[in-house]
Amino acid sequence: MNELHDKTNRSLDGRTVLVTGANGGLGEQFVRQALERGARKVYAAARKPKGREDRRVEPLALDVTDSGAVARAVASAPDVDLLINNAAIAPGGDSISGPEDELRRIFETNFFGTLRVANAFIPVLGANGGGTMLNILSAAAWISVPTGYAASKAAMWSATNALRLQLLGQGTQVIGLLVGMVDTPTSARWEVPKVSAASVVAQAYDGVADGAIEILADEQTRGLKSQLSAKAEQFYPWLHEQLKFFVA
């Protein structure tokens, strides 16, 4: 295990963090709690970065679909040792049977964009002691919500586990975070129980400090994982019952 993870106080003392999608619901929390936990510096990356009061925060322009912008971000942030791939889109009207252009747009951000940033920062993490890559996935990676979003998260779940293997040699901690509904602008259109962004981020940073490789950040997702080994003939009818709300 990389010595960066050998912490018992779960602080981020001395860490340099980069958060993509830093203006969003979870993104804001990732920035705020990194500061509270003592991070040395936080790059708050966003398509339109905003000014920040804390001098430890460095706003960074980063559209994850723009390879030039990703290369510039790597050049501007050579000291990152905790990369948080948080940016994603979840457009209204998204359907797995919808227009191919729209499905490609979702994959361009959620899968290729995330993977582009991940791959671009591999040498940076390696040069900074191995470090940590935290990929924000979704319980939708495991449940058959009929959307391009869910498919993109399933693809990124697979890629996250592959990156972990790929990066064994440089000692990078690669974490997948899965969670159901979180109270952020993305989920505003669904009136269902949601956990707070603050609780998800707190569990994420605890996991970083503890050397976790998978974080299941709500009861729903922890319960879901325990069901995955059930027979398909039992599991999918059970799942469809849970998901009626989304396809009604």
Ligand SMILES: NC(=O)c1ccc[n+]([C@@H]2O[C@H](COP(=O)([O-])OP(=O)(O)OC[C@H]3O[C@@H](n4cnc5c(N)ncnc54)[C@H](OP(=O)(O)O)[C@@H]3O)[C@@H](O)[C@H]2O)c1
């Ligand atoms: N909310 C939930 O229920 C939930 C559940 C499971 C997983 N998640 C995941 O949690 C993460 C954060 O989502 P959230 O709920 O906080 O949503 P959010 O408030 O919509 O934040 C998403 C952020 O991603 C940014 N973004 C979108 N496209 C981008 C691009 N091409 N380049 C750079 N940034 C881009 C957005 O930036 P702009 O401000 O520029 O649009 C926004 O700030 C996502 O990965 C999401 O899939 C959310």
